Amino acid sequence: MKTALILSYLGADYHGWQRQENAMTIQQLLEEAWEKTCGGKAYLSGCGRTDAGVHAKYYVASTDAPTTIPLDRLPMALNARLPEAVVVHRAVAVDDGFDARFSCVCKEYTYLIHNSRTRDPFYTDRAWFYPQKLDVAAMRRAARDFVGTQDFAAVKNEGTPVRSTVRTIFYCEVEERGCDIIAVRVCADGFLYNMVRAITGTLVYVGVGKIPQDGIPAILRSGDRLAAGPTAPPCGLYMTALTYNREELDGRAD
Amino acid sequence: MKTALILSYLGADYHGWQRQENAMTIQQLLEEAWEKTCGGKAYLSGCGRTDAGVHAKYYVASTDAPTTIPLDRLPMALNARLPEAVVVHRAVAVDDGFDARFSCVCKEYTYLIHNSRTRDPFYTDRAWFYPQKLDVAAMRRAARDFVGTQDFAAVKNEGTPVRSTVRTIFYCEVEERGCDIIAVRVCADGFLYNMVRAITGTLVYVGVGKIPQDGIPAILRSGDRLAAGPTAPPCGLYMTALTYNREELDGRAD
Numbered sequence: 001m002k003t004a005l006i007l008s009y010l011g012a013d014y015h016g017w018q019r020q021e022n023a024m025t026i027q028q029l030l031e032e033a034w035e036k037t038c039g040g041k042a043y044l045s046g047c048g049r050t051d052a053g054v055h056a057k058y059y060v061a062s063t064d065a066p067t068t069i070p071l072d073r074l075p076m077a078l079n080a081r082l083p084e085a086v087v088v089h090r091a092v093a094v095d096d097g098f099d100a101r102f103s104c105v106c107k108e109y110t111y112l113i114h115n116s117r118t119r120d121p122f123y124t125d126r127a128w129f130y131p132q133k134l135d136v137a138a139m140r141r142a143a144r145d146f147v148g149t150q151d152f153a154a155v156k157n158e159g160t161p162v163r164s165t166v167r168t169i170f171y172c173e174v175e176e177r178g179c180d181i182i183a184v185r186v187c188a189d190g191f192l193y194n195m196v197r198a199i200t201g202t203l204v205y206v207g208v209g210k211i212p213q214d215g216i217p218a219i220l221r222s223g224d225r226l227a228a229g230p231t232a233p234p235c236g237l238y239m240t241a242l243t244y245n246r247e248e249l250d251g252r253a254d
Numbered sequence: 255m256k257t258a259l260i261l262s263y264l265g266a267d268y269h270g271w272q273r274q275e276n277a278m279t280i281q282q283l284l285e286e287a288w289e290k291t292c293g294g295k296a297y298l299s300g301c302g303r304t305d306a307g308v309h310a311k312y313y314v315a316s317t318d319a320p321t322t323i324p325l326d327r328l329p330m331a332l333n334a335r336l337p338e339a340v341v342v343h344r345a346v347a348v349d350d351g352f353d354a355r356f357s358c359v360c361k362e363y364t365y366l367i368h369n370s371r372t373r374d375p376f377y378t379d380r381a382w383f384y385p386q387k388l389d390v391a392a393m394r395r396a397a398r399d400f401v402g403t404q405d406f407a408a409v410k411n412e413g414t415p416v417r418s419t420v421r422t423i424f425y426c427e428v429e430e431r432g433c434d435i436i437a438v439r440v441c442a443d444g445f446l447y448n449m450v451r452a453i454t455g456t457l458v459y460v461g462v463g464k465i466p467q468d469g470i471p472a473i474l475r476s477g478d479r480l481a482a483g484p485t486a487p488p489c490g491l492y493m494t495a496l497t498y499n500r501e502e503l504d505g506r507a508d
Contacts, residue, residue: 010375057376075372084378118329121264122311124338126376 003071004062004094004249005030005044005078008055009086012125012235015052026050026086030061033081037074038067047100047242048107048191053125053234057110057253060242062100092248106170108187108241110254111200111232116180127181128200128236134207136182139174142206143184145216146172146199152192153223155202157231159193165223167192174203182207183254187241197232198225205229257325258316258348258503259284259298259332263340266379266489269306280304280340284315287335291328292321301354301496302361302445307379307488311364311507314496316354346502360424362441362495364508365454365486370434381435382454382490388461390436393428396460397438399470400426400453406446407477409456411485413447419477421446428457436461437508441495451486452479459483 007030015023019031027044034042042065050056069077074091082088097103112127114120115134123129146155146169153165170187177183184200202219205211211219211229219227241252261284269277273285281298288296296319304310323331328345336342351357368374368381369388377383400409400423407419424441431437438454456473459465465473465483473481495506 008375010378055376079373084373085375087373087375089372118343119333119338119341121262121339121341122309122380124264 002062002064002094002096002098003067003074004060004092004098004100005075005088006090006092006249006251007059007061007086007088008057008253009059011050011053011055011085013085016054017046017048017050023052026056027061029082029086030078030088033078034063034065034067036081037077038065038069040065045100047104048239050237050239051194051234054237054239055126056239058241058251059239060100060104060244060249062094062098064096094246094249103244105243105245106187106189107191107239107243108185108252109191109196110238110240111184111186111196112236112238113182113184113200113204113232114180114236115182120180125235128232130204132208134182134204135209136174136176136207138209138213139182139184139203139207141213142203142211142216143172143174145214145220146186150220151223152195152220154219154225154228155195155198156192156225157194157198162192165192167195172199185240194231196237197234198228198230200232200236202229204232256316256318256348256350256352257321257328258314258346258352258354259329259342260344260346260503260505261310261313261315261340261342262507263310263313265304265307265309265339267339270308271300271302271304277306280310281315283336283340284332284342287332288317288319288321290335291331292319292323294319299354301358302493304491304493305448305488308491308493309380310493312495312505313493314354314358314498314503316348316352318350348500348503357498359497359499360441360443361445361493361497362439362506363445363450364492364494365438365440365450366490366492367436367438367454367458367486368434368490369436374434379489382486384458386462388436388458389463390428390430390461392463392467393436393438393457393461395467396457396465396470397426397428399468399474400440404474405477406449406474408473408479408482409449409452410446410479411448411452416446419446421449426453439494448485450491451488452482452484454486454490456483458486
């Protein structure tokens with residue numbers, strides 16, 4: 001038996017998911033909370049390696065570390081040892097073959113752009129403040145061309161080497177929320193390094209007319225990172241939905 | 255001529271609106287930004303004396319300090335000298351008789367209660383986390399009895415002495431937002447010290463059955479602060495709307 005944790009976190013003050021030297025990460029916070037709560041060493045596998053400053057509204061991590069604490073009480077016990085920025089909502093028993101990262105069928109990230117003439121203090125560290133007016137209709141049109149099984153090398157930054165840059169995007173949608181938030185929702189079977197942030201930066205370039213709204217196919221064909229738009233900052237990015245084809249783990253929050 | 259500023263602020267890291275010794279306040283931040291930007295001393299009158307930790311989505315402050323900066327450029331100039339938690343959205347010329355506090359006809363505060371079994375990191379310092387399930391229908395019923403011109407001594411804490419504890423509440427509404435936020439919106443011609451927080455604490459006591467849903471009239475008649483519920487914490491409180499009967503100043507944000 002393994003345990004899966006459903007959690008959420010505000011990433012602003014942390015250096016992303018993955019453990020690293022000399023910087024505090026969500027993985028380290030959770031592993032230390034687990035070890036103090038349950039005893040024994042724990043390794044937690046996370047559904048995605050979010051970068052520094054990136055948030056998760058819905059996140060799953062799994063571990064094979066044993067625990068004698070009943071699963072319905074485990075979230076509260078862990079939360080007592082976690083900072084307010086990280087909250088475990090549920091703990092679920094899963095079979096040994098489960099892994100939060102490799103068992104995941106598809107993930108959705110949502111990127112929030114705050115498109116307004118003046119800043120909003122409530123979106124500091126939570127959205128990309130972009131004061132120039134964006135053409136949402138053009139962005140929406142362009143977003144459709146990211147959908148499908150394609151080579152996404154043009155929207156991938158340097159990072160851990162990967163075998164293939166082909167991924168399947170199931171949907172890529174641009175929504176207006178309220179009067180000044182533009183949300184980019186991208187669901188895929190997997191993501192390359194900084195892929196959603198590069199897609200968002202590219203869509204923003206479409207929104208200001210620097211890239212034509214029918215320009216995405218040529219950019220993807222080129223495989224040239226410089227042909228696409230900039231990498232949007234981490235603060236606007238949220239992990240928002242996961243599908244494992246297991247009712248007790250699938251969910252969304254935004 | 256005077257100048258009115260429309261602004262918003264995240265109050266979590268500040269000691270409220272009003273200037274005080276040895277603690278940073280929104281008033282001091284704005285006055286110092288004004289003085290550095292425009293030269294000369296400035297006193298800013300604020301529409302309400304929000305407490306430490308209380309937020310403003312829509313706030314008006316006025317000053318008779320002169321400025322040579324065109325009003326359409328003043329917000330950006332001030333924002334350059336303000337922390338991200340405070341943003342000036344617009345500056346408007348008003349006549350000498352105007353005062354952001356005394357000219358205000360009515361104000362609306364909104365109080366957010368996060369009613370959920372587990373915390374949400376995105377509501378830290380932004381809502382009152384209240385894990386016990388609340389009966390919203392009972393709260394809604396009780397809220398109606400706060401409406402009207404009444405003596406609100408029972409929902410006022412000790413503070414600056416006031417001549418009268420009679421105020422007029424125009425509406426007091428309890429709304430569900432999404433699956434776990436309960437918003438209490440209160441609009442009045444003026445508020446006593448901690449009044450919205452005491453009303454919210456009283457409605458929460460109704461929500462858990464400690465006060466009957468028809469118990470509000472007797473509590474108000476008693477004038478007894480101990481008969482009402484507790485004072486809700488500041489983090490959930492937002493100034494959200496103002497009416498001056500001047501089109502260029504009236505507004506709401508939530």
